[in-house]
Amino acid sequence: MEEPRTGVYVCNCGTNIAKVVDCDAVADSAAQLPGVVVARSYKYMCSNPGQEMIAQDIEEHALERVVVAACSPRMHEPTFRRALQTAGLNPYFLEMANIREQVSWVHDDGAVATQKAKALVHAAVNRVVHHEPLDRMSVDMCPNTLIIGGGIAGMTAALEFAGAGKQVYLVEKLDHLGGNLARVDLTAPYLDSARDIIADRITRVTDNEHIDVMLDAQVQSLDGFVGNFKATIRRETGLEGDGPTVSVDVGSVVVCTGYKEFDASRVTHYGYGKLPNVITSFEFERMLHEGRVETKEGRLPQYVAIIHCVGSRSPEFHAYCSRVCCMTALKYAREVKSALPKSYVSDIYVDMHAFGKGMEDFYRRSAEIKTLFLMYERGEPPVIRRADPDDDCEMLIEVHEQLSGEVIEIPADLVILMVGMEAREDSGEVARLVNISRDKDGWFIESHPKLDPVATTTEGVYIAGTCAAPKDIPDTVAQARAAAGRILGKIARGKIDIDAVYAEVDEDKCSGCRVCNELCPYVAIEYDAETRRSHVISALCKACGACVAACPSGAIKARHFTDEQIFAQIEGVLA
Amino acid sequence: MAIRANPKLIDELEPYGAEDVVKCYHCGNCSAVCPFSKQPYVFPRKPMRFLQMGLEEKLKSELDPWLCYYCGQCSDQCPRDAEPGETMMSLRRWLTSRYDWTGISRLFYKSWRFEVGAVILVALLTVIGFLTFGFSQGNIDHYDGPNAFLPSSSIHIFDWGLAVVLLALLLSNAARMWWFTTGRDKSLRVPLGAYVTKAYLLPVHFFTQKRYSQCEHKSPWAIHLALVLSYVTMLVLIMFFLRDMASGPAVDWRVHVFGYLATVGLVVSTVVFLRRRIRKSATQYKHSHESDWIFLILLLAVAVTGILQHILHRSDLGLEANMMYVTHLALVVPMLVLEVPFSKWSHLAYRPLAMYLADVRAVALERREPASEPAGELRTA
Amino acid sequence: MTFEPKIVGFLCNWCSYTGADLAGTSRVHYAPNVRIIRVMCSARIDPTFVLKALHDGADGVLVCGCHPGDCHYSEGNYKAMRRFPLLKQLLADYGIEEDRVHLEWISASEGQRFADVVDDMTERVRALGPSHVRFDLASDMAER
């Protein structure tokens, strides 16, 4: 058969690829392949000139297929597909060879890397030959949204949708809204009232006709696809366990499940749980809230010590920074001085993360009220012990103070441990439920850390707030709104395109054995008793291809991942 | 063994003038810009740190504050306005009060009222003392000659008596300074030889203040030196040539020429310092502790009364001269008795001693851990 | 010179391929012998892919999917897991050393692990030496 006319484009990605791979050589070798009529190498293929170059060639050389050797398709496949489309070529006539993440960034031997790049390009050229023109399906966008988690993030997002007059289902595991912020009295760095923020949000949410608040409820299952999810929510009716389940239709899901505080008792040398007056930040919040800043014995502490990075930035627990503890600690220093003017506060930290608006000023003011800042090294955290009876304090904290180089002990009657943030224990469950992935610490992974901090790998499912990573209130609120913005955009358009990649049954070949029916996790394959054949409901199919591999009579075809395409690719890489 | 930190020390140092030290967030800028901050004496950040943490014993064993001449560069470039220079100054005040075993110094620095009160008290005692003495054996109209009201011979004896007392006080305090900073540190074994070989530093630093001259601006050093030399000249004249000074009414040029020079030096330098402090003309004059004022005013007053007394005497006005003499003494005595051992003036002894001890300690430290090339240190870090 | 084996890697799009990308973004270097082919899910990997690869001259085949329980398609990797022993059996019949084919679970966050897996695999296959499968397979297929 006559090979379709193919164009090959090798991206230098500045020096990211060119530094290791000889891009011109790759282009030249590609030019030798059957069907390739033009092969070029350029600095940034994804840039405007780069895309225009492709469009121009498609016109001039009447290209039928395009191969772009550049970064991972997970990054720019959509970009180049769009480029093909604007040039009047079916977007699925594109194939990308990943010569950055898989070659130039992981190999340093130029010759070998170039060799591998050539092979990958060869494979891509082989494969693209067998590509077929596919059309994206356009489906209706359901204007309702499911929000999981009734904290500040969840409520903020909910109010955005409600404000636009769209229906929201707000599902909260506990019997009240507010999340972790409801346990806080004042916010850093301006010591504004947290309870005012929460009260405001809760009133607005509960009073809003568009928001269906479900307390004591959990999402049981989520089926369907972007724009057309069906969620089942189980409501705990307290005493007699499982309550009624409701099922709702939603177009998108926002996950705002938040965080859980680090368990301080895991850090043995702080003696939390053993020493009565070593408490966690949240326990101290309660003290402040009740206006009783005192020891377990009811005495007023003369010396108060605050220890940062409990469970965070630590070799044995979490490597990451919990982002809010530093400012919260300064807040406590301030609050202790206010409640107990005669007290002395020492703040034992690693690095003072006062990065945000108003924070450095807050840090300076905290120093001016004579907070004693002591710096310790991550490797060697402080050790708390009981003081001798004749001491004027209850405990002594031994710390190798970095800024003086001295090993000192500081008196303390009350010790506040700044416990970090941790992924909730049910985050794995939630991830599976809504089909998103988690990083090594259990935080949900965004589809791109910079471009797309609130979207996930599963279209239609978004994450906001501290369930993605620790962050403070303003950043959480911004993210919640960002997620809402994304979804409102889709809702405003009313329709969404969904990928044209799904499975198809060739009914002539189908023997009606129904193996595939049980196999499909999305019950997307229907058996027609009449014709005694199975067929795929394309909208439901997520193109995993399990059925394809399993079909004994080879009757099922995975669009865009056909056997021919993959065989061709295999031949390519091994050529 | 861990050292106990004392969060309360900060409060204790406030009256000494160290209220801004709390602002320091330890960027290390000051220690790097300071022309005097070199291994093994890196400051002012480190002492500031000890102060923040209330490591009292550490501070007591610090020589650093005395190695600082308060040229103000550190304070000018401090990003947090923590006033490192002023903190060093207040530490010097605090250390003075620690070296002084009588505890008087502490009272002076903590309350200026107390210091002023003491000055007045001593002044009154002096007046009463000398008047009774004068009337008991002389004639108020006679300044010199046979039945002089205050014969130089007896005043001379009084001077020497006073000198001995002051010396005793100063030496005992200096000894304590040595003990805190060098003596008690078991870990560093100071070779006796070092004490001897470095001894020359004492007079050198005392008479030249040469270290001060390393500051960016030279004028403070010049004036300071003028003050010191004038004072010393006066001291020598009074201790050894009092008789010739008091002789007259004719001017005895052999001694008086020195007297004139010294007086001019004293008046000019004190006036200049006072003006700068009033105008806050430079960083180091921005913050003035009460003790600074008391000292300068006292010194100026002493000089002025001295001049007047001299003039009156030369113009043969016995009565007036004697009265001015008594006034003069009423200022000199408290200045010597109170300022030298217990207040600002004491640094004339502590500073040179600190330079000396610093070098002596450096020898010992070098023995303990030979310094290595900084960047190299990092490389292995 | 040392023998440089050719290895074909079949990676699932959601976990393993993302993990491989992560290895790239975090500049973790690894052996250049593996050529990656992306499939949507490890369950899509038809035994014939593996046979085809070996037949066309691959000295080894690496199959990667999400960790059990983390599959983007909830249970695709289990299907792959179940299918794998059969595949090994089949290969044994052809007299192919079982170390030439390897199944691994690699999550989206395991860039380093992916690199290690590739390095191990490469070493293992290098130890086995070049595969003569392609000829055997060819003749075998000719007979049928």
Next chain:
Amino acid sequence: MRVGVFICQAGSEASDAVNLESVAHYASNLPQVESVTMMGVLPKLDPDVLADEIARDKLERVVLAGDSPGFFKPAFTRAMALAGGEPDEVRLASFRQYGADAKNSTERGKAIVACAVYGVPFSLAAAPADTKMHPATLVIGGGIAGIQAALEIANAGKKVYLVERTGTIGGHMAMFDKTFPTLDCAACILTPKMVAVGQHEMIDLMTYSEVESITGSPGAYKATILRNSRRVDEASCVACNMCAEVCPVSVPSEFDAGIATRKAIYIPFPQAVPNAYLVDESSCTYVQSNGTKCGACAKKCPKSCIDLDAHGDVLKLDVGSIVVATGYDVLDARTIEPYGYGVYPNVLTALEFERLTNASGPTGGKIVVKSKRFNKRAKSDEWVFDPEGRSPRSVAIIHCVGSRDNSYNPYCSRVCCMYSLKFAHLVREKLPDADCYEFYIDMRAYGKGYEEFFQRIKDEGTFVVRGRSATVTERDGQMIIKGEDILSDRVLEFPVDMVLLAVGLTPAERSDQLASMLGIPRDEYGWFTEADYNADPTGTERGAVYVAGVCQGPKDIPDTVAQASAAASGILKGIVSGRGVDSLGSLSLEDIEARAKTLVAG
């Protein structure tokens, strides 16, 4: 309920904004208010004494009013507890939080106090009325924030006008090489978005343009845009570069942060959007000579799309909402003498280094020190980057240059620590034999994956020195850097070939004019003030006007992108429902008081 009002000032810049006496007088006339006490500025509070007062007046609720009353709350909460009252009943009336910190905000101050007295959150009572919403949006600033916001709104099928001051969109991000902590190249992330903006049918892109005035009310703003003429026909220019080849004038290139030159007719960078050239009037011989001299480019252009006599025009737009995304400038390093920027050739600012290490930069990404060259025109030696130049043997990076410093910017610029670490990585990667030193005060690695990145940089062999370097000097042609190495208790002084200054961020020029034009306040440092620090970080005093990105305060790319999308959300909400919200200023004291009353009743 018996209420006691206490007025305490934390003594911030807001102190003089509100007439406390009249607020006090107003408060004393509110129902239920038993006592109003003036506590003064930074009062020394003794909870025991306060408890007695509370008990004496039998107060059931305490209202703390002031610029930042939260600073004193714990004392009162404890006093309330001591007095046997309900600690929950200590309410805050923060002037700063609710925007009573501009001049003459007394009326707002009263309203805030009233709400607290009634025990209602101010934000709840002060809910402005709905307004009709014009579906078009004006986005000011074409950096990543502006681009993101514009795309979000346009992708929803709504009209967007994107106004950018320079000749291309992309902002500072387009100048960067890599982005921390993932180190993927900025261009790879940004350029596709720029392309998308350029191609989007719903986005009307106006580069080389400025906002001249804005009038009207929320939902119905009228914006006047000054469209400077590029003097090159945007549509027909194919960026063939022939005009630039013949242009005789070269001036420092803004895009290359001045380390390379461009012509008077130029394209900011090859991937610019729109991909067309423009003429810089200030340096063009033809324009400066009123058409008497030169004009070579116009003659040369094969498509004759250059019209050197063209003039800008003014455009009037009707928009419903506005996104302010004007970004930032960097602090002028010359103002900081100890580092000798502008004196020593190889002291570079962060942006200069970004361009130097960038593949599309003048050295193609090679890190070299400047070399001396004789400039024939100027008849003098000048220091330039020459791709063949010598590469530095040691590089020092100084953090917090002009940041966290009372004499310059007291605030932290939030991004410097991480980009400095990124620089260290690039240096070590491109010059494995070169030593790299980081002088820092606190290493602010707070974000997702930042801490791990810091660890990695250390493992790569960069020397991190805790202590801000103090001075850069020169001894016989060799730069010497001096700073305290606090953790090893010594003063370091050693030679370096290159010094990189992590200069802080400052508000963009003209943001003061923009602020007054839009009627949104700015904080003491000049950043735009958000409606509520916590609850509404992207909204503003003015209805339907949003802030996004660094113009609201320094932040990194992910946070900027999130804010941009958040701003878009607020706008889409209005457009979708057809109803926006009016400005907070539209509410009178009576309105708020009345609403508060009803809220208490209901």
